[in-house]
Amino acid sequence: MIRKKSGGLTQSHLRFSPRPITASYLVANADFVACHSPAHVDKYDLAADLKPGGIFLLNCPWSAAELDARLPAGLRRGLAAKGARLYAIDAGGIAKGLGLGGRTNTVLQAAFFKLTGLIPLEDAVARMKKANHDTYYKKFGAAVVDMNNAAVDAGIVNLVEVPVPSSWADAADAAKAEPDLPHYVAAIAAPMNRQQGDSLPVSAFVGMEDGSFPPGSSAYEKRGAAAEVPQWLAEKCIQCNRCALVCPHAAIRPALLDAAEAANKPSGFVTLQAVGKGLEPYAYRMQVSPLDCTGCGSCVSVCPAREKALAMRPLQAMRGEDDNWRYAATVADKPVASDKTVKSSQFARPLFEFSGACAGCGETPYIKLLTQLFGPRMYIANASGCSTAFGGSTPSTPYTVGPDGRGPAWAMSLFEDNAEYAFGMLLAAEQVRAGLEDAVRLVAEKGLAAEAADAYLSDVKNPTAASALVAALETATSVDPGLQRAVAAILGNREYLARKSVWAMGGDGWAYDIGYGGLDHVLASGLDINVLVLDTEVYSNTGGQSSKATAPGAVAKFASAGKETGKKDLGRMAMSYGYVYVAQVALGADPEQTLRALREAEAYPGPAIVIAYCPCIEHGIRAGMQNSQAEAKKAVESGYWHLYRYDPTRREAGQNPFQLDSKPPSSSLEDFLAGEGRYASLALRFPERAETLRRMASENARLRLEAYRELRNGGS
């Protein structure tokens, strides 16, 4: 089997033979082609590799008549030309009906065996059911096995053969306006996403020899991967923006329209009078992008309105929102955008959007929020891990820019040197900026653009002040010859004027483990660098290996009988320096505290580290990833995770630098642990050991809290 993954599509190329198969190339003349997502029919040339007379299986909820209408002309012509045998099955509907959520793989696998007859069907069914037992019984119990067995049966009985109408041979393409795409998207990303990247000539990459990619290409992918997407119910909305805050993909955003924008809005673009101080002039709307949404339902889950102001609807039923989304994108950023409250933070444009992160991802909301706060002047060094997989998934780039063309500069480095990589960025940028600051001081002393120069010098992090200084210097009519060199330096390096916000970012595998030596060294430097640790308590991207962030009793790879040692207290270790800003946050538990921590970390004139609790598919959250934010809340309420901020500047003010932000545990730690497969699975397999480790986990949580309380009371 060859597995190929790119642009949101995973292709499995399988060959079967009684003799050993040595072919290492892809299958180009297949007996059987299956398309597991109805959204793919519009994107890929699915019949291209089908053998004449071959079988084409499509997962879709469509009848024969609907297929005629839904399938694009190219695919219809291809199927007709190949004389294909076309089968449809509503695997999505079946899986949902069985309680399997979006997990359609078992249904489709059964259909595969039924259609291909590779081995006797009875044999295939027996083996699949045995595999279900072996895979799920110990980890999840009999009910999950039964569901999957039912999926096997359903995959066989629900197959529908659809005769390919002869009319398809001449299907005519619908007239379609080609959107005006950026060169990179049209010339490189689009062919790659159509699985035609191998055919791109080297010359297509001229100008990109350094490996950099233009920002914002993810906005053109429009994956349409969700079965259901949220519908905004304006009349129930309380305008808190929580849905936008937690959306892992920035696919739901508030819009503020001034009178002119409101006057030009399309019909169906329902708005409310915006509520809140300073928002009086504006109309408010929460806008969903159906094709960018992954359908995780986080937004619905966190909606605090008395009656939920969001409801999940089938994707196709919501495609009318596509035009509304496009209109919302034309609405100008409003000056009310500020970072002082969670609500206002969401009026700022996210500069991280539509990544390939999992539905319900606990990491991406933090990154998105960072870009809303500091995006236009951010430098990000990103350690290997999920955040580089979804942050730099060629050809798609989720980091983007605002209307002024400014956005985060992002690059990935290794587990073992990412903090150092960020440190290098900081030193380089500050080296240039320090020279510029001298030049600005000189200019100001001589009275040239003095007001703008002083404004810049008093707030070197402010991009607006920097821009104003550039404008003042550019329009200065007579420049003293002695200042010409300084002015030329400032104008020539204007991009460096506003102090960069440098962030080292990565998961716990990086920060607690492989990259910790360097991270510790960089924190110890005392320089103004920021660190965001996306703590999933496990190596998520590589498949769930135990890290030093894994808590005792959790099952992970390399700790398959439960981890026996405590969770490393990275924050307390960083606090031991006394001059490092340290915070632990959990967005789902206390978004205001998260926002405060990120702002304080960035403002602190020294090293800062924020350790963010990130629910993850690796946790096996029983309540589902749509409730990942609520799960983080439970983690804090049960005393599993603690919120705090350690701010060295408070010491100068005679205050204890340490503030314990989370309340004493108010719910059961055991209940929390029982709600996550990583803990609960151990009890099924090794009940006694599970009990021992559970006690250890409880003791670990208690000792941590005790240590934090002492810090709160003591104040070292």
Add this chain to the structure above:
Amino acid sequence: MIRKKSGGLTQSHLRFSPRPITASYLVANADFVACHSPAHVDKYDLAADLKPGGIFLLNCPWSAAELDARLPAGLRRGLAAKGARLYAIDAGGIAKGLGLGGRTNTVLQAAFFKLTGLIPLEDAVARMKKANHDTYYKKFGAAVVDMNNAAVDAGIVNLVEVPVPSSWADAADAAKAEPDLPHYVAAIAAPMNRQQGDSLPVSAFVGMEDGSFPPGSSAYEKRGAAAEVPQWLAEKCIQCNRCALVCPHAAIRPALLDAAEAANKPSGFVTLQAVGKGLEPYAYRMQVSPLDCTGCGSCVSVCPAREKALAMRPLQAMRGEDDNWRYAATVADKPVASDKTVKSSQFARPLFEFSGACAGCGETPYIKLLTQLFGPRMYIANASGCSTAFGGSTPSTPYTVGPDGRGPAWAMSLFEDNAEYAFGMLLAAEQVRAGLEDAVRLVAEKGLAAEAADAYLSDVKNPTAASALVAALETATSVDPGLQRAVAAILGNREYLARKSVWAMGGDGWAYDIGYGGLDHVLASGLDINVLVLDTEVYSNTGGQSSKATAPGAVAKFASAGKETGKKDLGRMAMSYGYVYVAQVALGADPEQTLRALREAEAYPGPAIVIAYCPCIEHGIRAGMQNSQAEAKKAVESGYWHLYRYDPTRREAGQNPFQLDSKPPSSSLEDFLAGEGRYASLALRFPERAETLRRMASENARLRLEAYRELRNGGS
């Protein structure tokens, strides 16, 4: 210039030419040869590379008549044959008289310029004096410059030309009994130490292809590097063994003689009746090895007797002790040796001796003590640094074995992976031993050697129990056929029976900096590994670069204007795990606490780290390295360094795991800082900045103490 360093000898090969010199080989036909140590005349063929008619300069306190008697026949013949011009100067006496201690280099450099006439003497003198000013003024002030200028003058006026008597051409070798040397020493180490290693054929190394060297070769070096060595004044001795404890080179050791040994002792081998419980049967003596002593005077400095029981005497006057040392080495180890008190610990044989460490070294006494406590079953992984330079200085190996052939297994690894290297040793040894333990359990269950097996199983760290079990199995007359495999496994792997004491060892450059990521990972493992950090607060071996262990205000390379950030609190970071034994010690301040910490660390059935304060030549201790132990005491008394032990086993007993062992500061931190060049030099160069950093250093010390007090009071 080519500099070659080996076997305690540093050779500088200099060439001078008005044209560029490209020769990269050593000088073999020299116009000028100088020997800077009188001890070298007996060791090296010093005239071998002298050009006929060349100049030979010898630093020695000898008159012409004494030279005739002292120089070995070979050298006398060589000088005569070459028609050499021989000059003598008592650079040692001059330097001492000027207050320069053993620093003879300036005297000898001036003599070099006087004798060679390479540049006009006036010019040479002016340049040397300018260099003295540039080098010492800012760091140490005018007095040091003046001393060195006086040394320049003295090097010129005190040169004595000694006519080479014609009789030297036929000087006859004195009859000399060749000692019975081990093969390695005779065949490899001796030629290498004579600077003839390059002439060794590859075949000399047959049997050593894996890079291992036989232990104990340093005992054959007999460097005789000291100008003065201690004389034991029996009548003043209180038998505390402190001198032996602190000796960096294990060159002074107590001997306990039973009646037979006392009866056979050589004349001049003065003994006392041993004092102390259990010592009644023995005669006591403190024995010095003049040729192994470096003359640092640490032993004299720490002697707590009312009148010092040790006094420094010229080396040559003490050579009579050589025979006494040899006799003392034949005295059997006495069963009273125990590790319960500092005094008794010193009756155990050190298995680390005569290394090439600096005179007064603060690191080696800890290592020596470790080998006295755990040597026969130690595995040591040693990180790059001073401790590998003096621990594995080919061809000399200071690690040695006892009469039973057992001693530490030692190997060096890199800064970046040494903790992991030790971890691998632990895993490998424990993997074998765990299998053996199963075999022993099986044997015991079947009643074979049951008593010995039970004794072993109840104390697997005890080598005596392991040996007894082996003896019992070897003498067992009838072995059940079902047990034969188990018995064979035990006997075949007998070396692994006694649980190894695995130590990762290295300096702060390793533990705080480059190797910290791995060290943290290994400590987090929870396994039974031990770590000794030799904290000199600076990269000592590479020339004094700042590390994260460097305290604020200290001047070091990369921190030449004083370090601006606090000292990393490695111990507190390790304590944050809660299951790591952690101690900070300072031998000079509280040897009993050091001993307790090392014993507790080793006994703790999990990871343990001991951070040891090590005075170092890099500190610029004003009182001199002979007072390095007293300096460590001052460090603790002034609150600069803190003594504590964090023992997780105490928590189980309901006690606070943290014990602060040092008392509240009782002397001035400022006085301590003023006594060390690394701090004091800053005040000469940047008085204001020095004051700021001094306040920071003081605040740093205060905050650390406060944090420890909170730990003591809190008990997390």
